[in-house]
Amino acid sequence: MIIQSSITRKLESELAPVHLEVVNESHMHSVPVNSETHFKVIVVAAVFHAKRSVARHQMVYKALSGELAEGVHALALHTYTEQEWQEKMGMAPVSPQCLGGSKDDS
Numbered sequence: 001m002i003i004q005s006s007i008t009r010k011l012e013s014e015l016a017p018v019h020l021e022v023v024n025e026s027h028m029h030s031v032p033v034n035s036e037t038h039f040k041v042i043v044v045a046a047v048f049h050a051k052r053s054v055a056r057h058q059m060v061y062k063a064l065s066g067e068l069a070e071g072v073h074a075l076a077l078h079t080y081t082e083q084e085w086q087e088k089m090g091m092a093p094v095s096p097q098c099l100g101g102s103k104d105d106s
Contacts, residue, residue, distance in 0.1 A: 003036035003067055011043060014063040018082055019044035021092075025076070029098040037073040042092045044085040053079065 001024075008022045021042040026035040041060065048056045056079035061068065064075070078092040 001036070003072065004039065007039060007041065007064060007067055007072075010063050010067075011041070011060065015043060015045045015047055015059065017043050017045040019085060019090075025095055028095065029074075031073075037071060038076075039072065039074070040076040040078070040092075040095050042078045042080075044080045044082055046082065048079055048081050 004022055004024050008020065011017065011020055011022070019042070021040070023040040023042075024036055024038070025040050026038045027033075029035075029038050031037050043056075043060065047059065051059075057077050060075070060077055060079065064072070068075075076095050080088065
């Protein structure tokens with residue numbers, strides 16, 4: 001939970017979200033047990049107002065550049081303004097199961 005905590009701390013500091021969820025979804029992928037490589041991140045923040053999805057994602061990537069360089073393989077990003085989050089009734093899409101294979105699959 002070291003990386004998950006780091007992600008949470010950095011996003012809270014950089015984006016001042018009104019709602020933040022950082023979910024370790026590594027167990028859904030072909031990685032060793034207790035890995036911290038795949039995360040679902042839901043961020044609701046005022047700083048996203050009038051920004052397109054790409055710009056919002058770039059803000060998250062910038063805040064997490066260290067984690068991305070050090071082993072985080074995937075981020076499923078869901079970035080919303082408060083109004084968008086209310087319109088979604090506080091629900092982000094469910095992540096699909098990994099369809100990829102393992103290095104051991106031959």
